[in-house]
Amino acid sequence: MAVRLLGPSPAERLAEAELRAERLLERNRLARELHDSIGHALTVTVLQAGAAREVGDPAFAAKALEVIEETGRQAMEDLERTLVLLRETPAGGAARNGAATEQPGIDQLPALFDTARAAGSPVEASIEIPAGVLPGVLSRESYRIVQEGVTNALKYAPGQPVDVQIAVREGQLELRCANRLVAAPSRGGPGRVGSRRGGKGLRGIRERAALLGGEAMVGAGGDGGAEWVLDVRLPLRLGS
Missing domain, CATH: 3.30.565.10 (Histidine kinase-like ATPase, C-terminal domain)
Known part of the structure; x- marks a missing residue:
C-alpha cells in the first residue's frame, strides 16, 4: 500500500530517468547512422545519374549504373542493420543476429x-x-x-x-x-x-x-x- 500511496522512490525515479536517457541516446545514434549512410548513397546516386546524362557515353553510363547499384545495395544493408537494431525481442532487448548488425x-x-x-x-x-x-x-x-x-x-x-x-x-x-x-x-x-x-x-x-x-x-x-x-x-x- 505504501508503494501505491507514496509512488516510486527517488532511486526508482532516477533509474527510470537514466533508462529514458539511454533510450534517447540510442535513438539519436541510430538516426546519425541512417543520415550518414543514406545521405552518402543519395549524394553518389544523384552525381552519377547527372554525369551519365550529361556525358552521353554508353560506357560511362554503364559504369555509373554499376556504382549506383553497389551504393544502393550498401545503403539497403545499412538500413536493414538499423531496422534490426530497432526491432525488439520478446525479452525486450534489441535483436542482434551477427552479420545483420555488423557495422x-x-x-x-x-x-x-x-x-x-x-x-x-x-x-x-x-x-x-x-x-x-x-x-x-x-x-x-x-x-x-x-x-x-x-x-x-x-x-x-x-x-x-x-x-x-x-x-x-x-x-x-x-x-x-x-x-x-x-x-x-x-x-x-x-x-x-x-x-x-x-x-x-x-x-x-x-x-x-x-x-x-x-x-x-x-x-x-x-x-x-x-x-x-x-x-x-x-x-x-x-x-x-
Missing part, C-alpha cells in the same frame, strides 16, 4: 574512396594505423566520420580533389578530410562556407567526437583558407 569500420574505407573516385572526385588517402591498436568502437565511428566528410566534399565541391589523412599520434587517432573550396568563404571566417555550416551531418560529427571524449573542428583552412577542412581528434583510450 563497417576503417577497413572498409578503401571501398568508400573508390565510390567517391567513381563519382568524379579524386581521393588521395593515407591511413597509418598499427594493427590491433584501434578499438572496435573507434573504427566504426571513424568510418562514419570520414564517410560524412567525403559525402560533404562530393555534395558541395563535386569533382574537386579530396585529401584524407588518418594516423595514430601521441595516444590519439587523428582524422583529416580536406577539399578545395568551390566558392570563397563568406564573411565571418572559418566554418561559414555555403550551407555546410550547422548541417545535420557536421553536427553529427561533433556529437560523435564529443561522446568519444574527442573534438572536431570544421571550417575553411589550409593554404590561405582555400580549403574546407574537417579535423577530428579522438583519444585511443575511451574515457581518458
